[in-house]
Amino acid sequence: MLTVEALTGGYGGSQVLFGMDFEAGAGQAVSLIGRNGMGKTTTVRTLMGMLPARGGRIVLQGTLLTTLAPHAVARLGVGLVPEGRRVFGSLSVEENLLATARRPSSAKGWTFDRVLTLFPRLRERRRQSARTLSGGEQQMLAIGRALMTNPLLLVLDEATEGLAPLIRHEIWDCLRSLKQEGLTIIVIDKNLTEMASLLDRHHIVEKGRVVWSGTPDELRARSDLAHRYLGI
Amino acid sequence: ADPVKIGFITTLSTPAGYIGEDLRDGFNLAVKQGGGKLGGVPVELVVEDDGLKPASAKQAADRMVQSGIRLYTGVNFSNVLAAVVPGVTKAGYTYISTNPGPSVFAGEKCDPNYFVASYQNDAYHTAGGIAANELGFKRVAILAPNYQAGRDALAGFKRTFKGEVLAEVYTKLDQSDFSVEIARIRSLAPDAIYQFHPGGAGINFAKQYGNAGLGKTIPMLMPGFSMDARMLTATGTASEGFYTTGIWSVAMDNPGTRKFVQDFKTTYNRIPTDYAMQAYDTAQWIASGLKAVDGDLTKNAAFRAALRKADFSSLRGKFALNTNQHPIQDLYLMRIEKAAGGELAPKVVRKIVSDDRDSYAEACKMPS
Amino acid sequence: MLPMPRNTSFRTWVGLGGLLLLALLPLGAGLADTPYAVNLATRFLIYGIAAVSLDLILGYGAMVSFGHAMFFGLGGYVVAIVAHHALEAGPLLGWGGSMQGLVVWPIALACCGMLGAAVGYLALRTRGVQFIMITLAFAQLVYFVLMSLQVYGGDDGLLMSQRNALPGLDLDQPITFYYVCLALLAIWTLLCSRIVASRFGMVLQALRQSERRAINLGAAPTPYRLSAFVLSAMGTGLAGVLWANYAGLVTPDMAAWTKSGEMMAMVILGGAGTLLGPIAGAAVFLGLEQALTAWTEHWMLVMGPVLVLVVLAGRNGLFGHWLGGSHGQ
Amino acid sequence: MTLLLEQVLNGLQFGAMLFMLASGLTLIFGIMGVVNLTHGSFYMVGAYCAAFALGKTNSFAAATVAALLGAGGYGLLVEFTVIRHLYQRDHLYQVLATFGLILFTNEAVSLLFGRRPPLVDTPAILSGAVTLAPGLQYPVMRLAFIGIGALVALGLWFLVNRTRVGMLVRAGADDREMVDALGVDIRRLYTLVFGLGALLCGLAGVMAAPLLAVEIGMGERVLITTFVVIVIGGVGSVRGAMAGALLVGMVDSLGRAFLPSLLDRMLAPQIATPLAAGLASASIYALMAVILIVRPQGLFPARP
Amino acid sequence: MANETNSASSTAAPLLQVRGLRKAFGAVRATDGVDLALQKGEIHALIGPNGAGKSTLIAQLCGELQPDAGSIVLGGEDVTALAAFARARKGLSRSFQITELCPDYTVLENVVLSLLLTTGRAFQAWSNPRHDPTLTASAARWLGEVGLDDRAGIHVRDLAHGEKRQLELAVALARSPRLLLLDEPMAGMGAEESARMTALLNGLKRRYTILLVEHDMDAVFALADRITVLVYGKTIFTGTPDEVRSHPEVRAAYLGEEAC
């Protein structure tokens, strides 16, 4: 589905990515984990075309993404839940969901109603402007907004930040069932244990490279890795 | 010898730029007809745009004074003139006004080095009052923008007008819509109105007045520069029948004017305005002075003496100089009518003032 | 390991270098036999003072005042009116007027300070675009007042036929006047740069970057912003005072919105939030205008695109990047 | 009484004209976040194009098309070459760049069309007056102005608040990059909306041309007033622009109409006349100052 | 000035006493009669589902929002009507759930700013606080505490999200506040940093009085002396971590399976 090869990139004068390599097969869920400031978000931004790639390749279902503008990447079926929520503050909850929505390809796709059923809280707040939502509500909205584009590949950058435990569980459950429906998922998150049942593969990112990858079980078995790269 | 340099500071940018353009072109036409010479002396025009900003004009003048230019003209607005003239005359150099003649410099602050080729600012308005009397208007409404020239205009009109002023209306300086004032005029139903609005505002007023149908029922009287040739083309038929006062008109029947209008049209492809005529006259006047000193402006006293004689043939006919070095001339009442070719032009109705001289000259103690 | 604001010493050197250059300018003009250059440079200096003042609030406080010309106008009018009474019109409210700079100038600055305090107090209730517009509104009010001051010439303005006197100096000498302006500019810039780097300045800039954070750290926004605004008003008023002396003429268009726009253009052109940049910006703007008007009457056809290009090319004006300004994104 | 009614209509008409300019500007300025001083220039370009086409074809319909195409096209060009690089920048830079564009446009127009203000006559169908009430005749042209203003208001309100384009534009003002990352070509969208704003200016230009002088600088003359309208109404909301335009139109017109006689009755004429004139000049600025002091965000801000 | 609480009274009366606090946004009752008491030196956690009103409560405590009803008493003084900056001067400090920092300042400058605003000499327009050794040394020390010492000279706008979260905490802590309000300080931090901050806050226990809003239950249970649970603007329970863990209503409304 998605292949990232030897990707380099960064901001202005400073290089952040030094050859990222990973892939996510169709219907798989993979993670990028690592300490703060190691380049996870930078990878996502480069993937989305929000930052130029300086070298390497990103291929989605045979299409080269590295030269595309963000909206073109998104239209190929990549849905993004960005770090820090970034909901549209002056739009209402409803407008946030509808503004960038795209029609589902199948009958089972995401609709306005289905998102509101997933997050009943949002239904209560339908007409409220997104700026005044609570932190967690904004996070739900950001996830819902990405789902409404009916993506093939969902990228979640710290999507559970600020969510109450109960909701977090619901989201993991939901992602599991999405995966079953064939969605490909990339997660960046710190809750290793909660993610474990969803993921096929972890990728540990250190200083702009993937330094280790393996299944959640393998990671659990290697406590030295967690200690060395994740500080646990 | 090097050509005599003439500092020509005028407004070329801003909407009023067309006035500066006509001043410059009118002056240049005279130079061109003289083959690059005025009075047989080669001249070079140093033109600079003041952007209608007094401070910029003063800058330009100071710079030219320091670079040794001794003769100046071109300014088209009173407030700009007020900024330029003192610096020039203080240096002992000559300024000849192509257009404004503010009262300060006509009275107490008159100066031997300052001449006016056009008119004293009040002339058109006092003539307006007289014209209103002669046309038999008893009750009039008068309008002008709320700034110095506007207030002076209405004061000038009231000085000679004998009837009743129903309303004295001051419009906003940058106003472009006059529907409110026009409605008020309609409800007052005066015999006539006298209004003075320069440039775009004048066009707007005339257009809207005409379109509101008042042009036919309530005659409008205004100073000539409030409806110059260019404003006339932009106003179109709405202006038919308006009365103006002035010192000259393209339709004036004298050989100088016929030739001037013809030459101007062929050279610049448009009809000259009064401004162009004034600048042309200024050039002829300067020519007479330059000839007398043979282009040597360091002979200041001789140059001044020659200018005082005003020994040139003005397009408007009579032209003499008062003690304050402002013109003594005739003023006419005109009416805007379709000429033979179908185009609109002010046609002289009659002469209303002979040998008009301004009232400030008495206050002027001209040192010689 | 103290991270100092980058370029501090570099900026000091640029400042000193510029000062030296300006100090030598009359000499050079004398040698090159272009005495007019001194006059022109005096103009740069005067607008430089205004630009620095505007930068103080615009670059460091994010208070985009679109009405600063009102202080420029007021400062000028105060000295011109006092001179008018002293020289021609007889006493004003029982005071005979004065031509002493040391008397009149502080009065003018005080007037500007008071106007600044009043306008600032009201305008600072708003932010952003509203602030831009409300300062503009007040400037327009001042403009209309000046226009309607019939006793002082209305829209024709008021001539100031003689310059103010300073003890021991003959301001009628262009070169003396030039050095007075230069000294005032240097002192004012130094003062402003101290203020900007001070505790006060640090809080002021914090209020610009994150008002919410600064308030929750205990900073009351209005006192900081208002003080800066008043200071800036006085600085601009000083420029107006000098301008009246320089030009010998004050006109209402000193307070017109286009003048405010030009001042803003100078600041941005030179680099907002750098203090030195705006001085250079003033020189570039005026110099360009001067050169282009002398070259062609269609000078705006060139000037316009130049301004656009400066914005498109540089992130922070012509010199902002180079001087390491704090403003701009 | 009819005089009062007529003056109210005049206020309404002035308001309609202001609204046409303000609505486009509020889109660009309030919603897209660009302080666009060039807005007045689009209006001027529209008026000049109308005058030019009218001179060539003598058809007001052609003039209208020319004005819309000219202003809209110039708007697109300006967006494409300059404005598109400024969305992310501070307001300051937008002010400077668009200030430069004003200088350029004015000079370019005067070079292209000459300094002579061209003539635009009222088209035959819109000339003349209708009797609205006994004794109250009102020019058709001005009534048309009011009508079209109302139509534009409705259309825009619908576009901004009820369509997806409106949502996306508002979303873009919050976070451009995110709109893009969610699959919408925000650049193209913004270009089009900017063009729409310019198009409205062209409409105002062609409507105003028969009433006003078509001249260099006609844009700046209304620009400041337009900004005043927007700020009074609350930046970014069409409803606000509407309210602001009507308020400013009314205050300005009624102030000019009735202040002089009102003051005349209370004061000596030599004081009353200049005072009334002065007050009328400053009235809209005073209005703005008062409104901003009481409601710093304006009457109907888009984002409270 | 910040820590001059009268020790005799503080043992008896709580440092912060909130009574009957109400705040509604239209029909939404975000804070619906909240009572809360914080003893000096305790870490008091506030948990609850998303949108329960935690941030709204903090906003009212720090003075950004004016409550509709109720009172807030800090150290015996009623501060309900005080503006936010005035409360900050009385020793209140907060961190933001959504980072609020000065992006054009360096990391160190952000902390210096926080410190200099506690000195009461902030309105001084001559000396440069960046050259003040006491300020910079103290700021550098706090950066060390949160693990940002090697980032001191970086402009905040160039920091990664997690690093900003660390700085957010440093800025709040550096002021040695009388009362510290932390709104989800661990959100956005990695596991290592979370653990590190937990340790740091643990070290500050007894010296600082902290109201902690956090969804990271590991941190909450490790740190809190007492926990208050807020649901739909109402406090449903206050107790020790163990009591909360086993409270059925809390588990249903908030924790889900977490507590097992």
Ligand SMILES: Nc1ncnc2c1ncn2[C@@H]1O[C@H](COP(=O)(O)OP(=O)(O)OP(=O)(O)O)[C@@H](O)[C@H]1O
């Ligand atoms: N806008 C920016 N400009 C310059 N440098 C940046 C910018 N954003 C991030 N960086 C730097 O890039 C590096 C990687 O940042 P990135 O945001 O990718 O980290 P991350 O792995 O997502 O961390 P976190 O878990 O904190 O979100 C960091 O060192 C950071 O300082």
Ligand SMILES: Nc1ncnc2c1ncn2[C@@H]1O[C@H](COP(=O)(O)OP(=O)(O)OP(=O)(O)O)[C@@H](O)[C@H]1O
């Ligand atoms: N200005 C406002 N207008 C309308 N509703 C608001 C406003 N501010 C907050 N709310 C609502 O009040 C409720 C409480 O919000 P608050 O931010 O306090 O929640 P929270 O407990 O901090 O949640 P989280 O854990 O998700 O951050 C939310 O439902 C929110 O949508």
Ligand SMILES: [Mg+2]
């Ligand atoms: Mg990240």
Ligand SMILES: [Mg+2]
């Ligand atoms: Mg919260």
